[in-house]
Amino acid sequence: MELYQLKTFAAVAETGHLTRAADRLHISQPAVSAQIKALEEELEVRLFERGPGGMALTRAGTRLLEQAAKVLATAEELRNAAKALKGEIAGRLRIGTVGAPEFIRLGEFSSRAVDRFPLLELEFHAEVSGAALEAVRSGTLDASFYVGDLVHPNVVGVGLREMTFHVVAPAAWADRVRQADWPTLAAMPWILMPPISTHSQLARAMFREEGVEPTHVIEADQESLIANLVVSGVGVSLLPDPLALDMQAAGRVCISEKTVMSATLWFIYLRERANDPLIKGIVELIRSLWNPEKSAAAASRVA
Incomplete structure (x- = not known):
């Protein structure tokens, strides 16, 4: 096998499409298709499932990637x-x-x-x-x-x-949040990043330590999106300094006095x-x- 075939394999896996991979590699779509076919024949294993939505890695393809x-x-x-x-x-x-x-x-x-x-x-x-x-x-x-x-x-x-994280909530919730106990906080909607993220893991470690579980979780994968959702009154989340303190100073959020968490x-x-x-x-x-x-x-x- 050739290195260029492996590069093509990686590009198709990342983009999920032959055409997008071809654009990234600056070659034609038929060339990408031919390289993947040749690699599959040499390895004697199917790397992708072809479908109307694009190219999805098989279990073998995931391991070989x-x-x-x-x-x-x-x-x-x-x-x-x-x-x-x-x-x-x-x-x-x-x-x-x-x-x-x-x-x-x-x-x-x-x-x-x-x-x-x-x-x-x-x-x-x-x-x-x-x-x-x-x-x-x-x-x-x-x-x-x-x-x-x-x-x-x-x-x-x-x-x-070292990063410091605060529990933040919409500014209008200040009276409910600043001195709220953990069962009260857990009952509010929480905005968390995907489970693989440190943000989510910090929050869930905090819940376990306090012996509570959030009843309603909204997932968002960007810090800017989380900040916007909190300001808009959707729910509670964790935000780092200096962002959390700056937003509180601007009157956009309030900060719970219960917990400060840190990470590197x-x-x-x-x-x-x-x-x-x-x-x-x-x-x-x-x-x-x-x-x-x-x-x-x-x-x-x-x-």
Whole structure:
């Protein structure tokens, strides 16, 4: 099999469509179809189910995609190492983002990366934290910002800052929320991110600790959407500082006095890629931007 076939396999899996994959790869749709067919014949397994809605991975395809991603990552690392021998940091990095761009200083990060590594191409993908962690583990992302605990030994990271989360509610609910006990809070509608997210896991850990369960949960996958729903009077949620405090100061939300929760913001990557010139260069840039060595709250988990 050829690397280009694996790239096509990954592109079709991510986009779910032959045409979209062809656009991404800058080749024709028939070429994409032929490459997938040839790969399936060589592997002697069906990778996709074809349907009117697009291409869906089979169970075998899902398992083999992870292996394909590792092969592609290894090939990319080899190319990057060769370029590093010539004194260049060049290639493409797929980086996951979480939360608001300004919160993770994405603009500053991008600007410094362009200045320091002019041959480096950056590709950003918005994720919820849990999905970002899984994407780094599988090789779908090269690195990512991430909020939560690092529980997988093959994923390491640079601690950037501690985040504080508050229980927030519509401003009009202030009298009901500020001193409300936990059964009262749990009875209100809650707006949470998908279960894989750190946001949802923090909230549900809080519920377990207090011995309650929310009776009505509304799912939203973006922090900005959650903030808008809270302001609009839909329900209660968790929001981080400084967003929660800024919104309260503006009279848009109220904050419960019951609970403050914390989690760490990380920049994560695979342990096995720590010496990849691209990863090494971008991690050094992250360190210089956030200056975590001088922050008492930040730490690098490399052991």
